[in-house]
Amino acid sequence: MANSKNILNEKLRVINIGTSKFKDDLDLQQVESVQYDWRPPAGGNAQVIEALDSLKNINKIEAANQEVIKIIKEAHPFLIDIDQAINVIPNMHKKLILHAGPPINWERMAGPVKGAIAGALMYEGLASNEKEAEELASSGEIEFAPAHHYNAVGPMAGIISASMPVHIVENRIHGNKTFCTVNEGLGKVLRFGANSQEVLDRLSWIEKTFAPALKKALALTDGIDLKSITSQALHMGDECHNRNKAATSLFYREISDYFLQTDLTKEEVRDVTRFIRENDHYFLNLSMPASKSALDAAQGVKYSTVVTTMARNGVEFGIRISGLGNEKWFTAPANYIKGMFFPGYTQEDAAPDLGDSTITETMGIGGFAMAASPAIVQFVGGDVEDAIHYSEQMYEITVGENSNYSIPNLNFRGGAYGIDILKVIDTNILPVINTGMAHKEAGIGQIGAGIVHPPFECFEKAFIAFMETYKEEIR
Incomplete structure (x- = not known):
């Protein structure tokens, strides 16, 4: 008392x-x-809470998830070659356009995606102007599919057409290959929906000058170790999604000498090396397929609740789960990004969340590794404490810690990886993503950057499907 x-x-x-x-x-x-x-x-979803309460045989799930994160951690991606998509992506053809995110038809596509598709059709010589391209795209003659369905990924609009050169990344532990286009740089670029002659000329230069030169250089290597570059870059201030300054510099250091050993002229060497050197985001288009090569190898493990894909098409956000197969997407309307806008733009100008680059967060880098990249807050907003908090919070919804990708500011703790839908549902904590913002209209380009989260509904749908799939074995 x-x-x-x-x-x-x-x-x-x-x-x-x-x-x-x-x-x-x-x-x-x-x-x-x-x-x-x-x-x-x-x-508060009663159906999901009931399903959670009915879980009995959790050991099968935990064992499967440990197998998945072991596969992801052991994966070792190397950049081995570059070639036109039609030559290396299985089942690619001249009238197939790959896009970012889950499946979507032309009528429902976001403005930047439609603009990029129109540009790709003009680049391929299938249309002579934007009007013709849009008519062709809406005619039913062109096939559209997620890049993820073809072992590929693309930033923002994510467009890959037949003639575009793609990096070829090989996971040498598990033997699978993945593909991604060459990063065009900043400004008016196809990935943000721009399709002017300037954009088409740059794509043509990448195809006819840059890609053949890089192919010659890569032929002299035993492959460029992308896992090693990513690991080093995290110790140098990158998170390998929106900040790739260190990673691009490391790649530039690796490849430059091989360019000098080719039969390229001095002027050609200067042009192709300058293209890499002046584009701080070059490594993004290597980080993405490297991440995908590890996650694809972990797809299809029975009973696993680990997320192997997060992607968005500007209309919907979609996830795929290791234990539920390649063809099952769980989608919900994409959120808008909250962050910092370039001068003259506001939230009203922005398109919803867009692009395949969330494959980096799915891998455990990008937003998950912001504690390694304090400078990223100058780009996406917030302060250094926020960056550290985001990384620390991700341990609550993941299965393991990846010592290959350790974070200096967390006392070199391995980064959180292996997003578990059960933990997301139980904690209400959503994966954190840092990303660029595209204007809702085609061709205007990037208007800012910030932080976004997937819709909770994606995880609810995936969990309910998981319980239905395995109801006799885990209840």
């Missing part, structure tokens, strides 16, 4: 649970308070 009297005489400290509106009022009255952002498990 004496203790109770003492408590009543002490200064009150308020813990506000749930909505922050009450805390805002307390702040106005200068009352000390702490905000606790509590939400019911599974977002």
